[in-house]
Amino acid sequence: MTNNDTINNTERLARVLKVLGDSNRLGIALSIGKDSRSVTEIVNASGLSQTLVSFHLRIMREADVVRTERNGPFIHYSLSDPALLEVLFELSRMINGKRLRIEKTPEPTVKRAAELKTGKALK
Amino acid sequence: MTNNDTINNTERLARVLKVLGDSNRLGIALSIGKDSRSVTEIVNASGLSQTLVSFHLRIMREADVVRTERNGPFIHYSLSDPALLEVLFELSRMINGKRLRIEKTPEPTVKRAAELKTGKALK
DNA sequence: GCCTCATATAAATAACTACTCATATAGTAG
DNA sequence: CTACTATATGAGTAGTTATTTATATGAGGC
Incomplete structure (x- = not known):
């Protein structure tokens, strides 16, 4: 393992920690739990606006913390690794x-x- | 446990995650490891400026991620919970x-x- | 096609954060 | 007390982030 790998690993870890280090996002992750939840469900559970939830979900998606699956008009989010x-x-x-x-x-x-x-x- | 406690617990957790969600701070935490390290040691290990290390250590201290102990002119930092x-x-x-x-x-x-x-x- | 529901995106902005540079405090040795 | 080392703090700033408001996309039903 080169030193560079270590740095990259640390940075990857930091990125995920940062994503979870926002209480709205952490709350979303916890409310998804082991399940799969639509955006609307998350909105209702969190009390946040749909726009804000989508904003945070995008960040979580891009950090590969959550996965999506389309079901008709719904998009269901689940933790990439429960x-x-x-x-x-x-x-x-x-x-x-x-x-x-x-x-x-x-x-x-x-x-x-x-x-x-x-x-x-x-x- | 009331619902409020849950919120506070989530917020406390988020705060710690955020503190660790900066690669410099994460690197510092990892370089401290199970040991106890002086600021100078951390500066040398990280390659960051003393000022910047002190800045990050303060944030970690205030989040109770690290503990300090004075030893003569040195201040040794260790993880609050290894x-x-x-x-x-x-x-x-x-x-x-x-x-x-x-x-x-x-x-x-x-x-x-x-x-x-x-x-x-x-x- | 049009309407409705579910979700995403863009732009604007206020608040926050990491960083640097300069300076201060505190301990020890002489 | 002076000089030196170790560490902390304050001010200033560029860059980032969370949030809101408005708008767009996309699916299903009629």
């Missing part, structure tokens, strides 16, 4: 830590949740 | 796929490295 979600959840866990997770929290036990409520686990 | 590296490597693997890894590849065996050299593993 495994992205796991990475995002993991990062979210790291960042939001004891503050719980993004979306429906998948695994915290009742006991753990109780600790969080009392602030006991927050140090 | 596990961040694994997440970045995983994402990099997803993105750069068969195109090899970032930095010194941590784990590929000799055999694997040989395959990579011949391009055999690149499909």
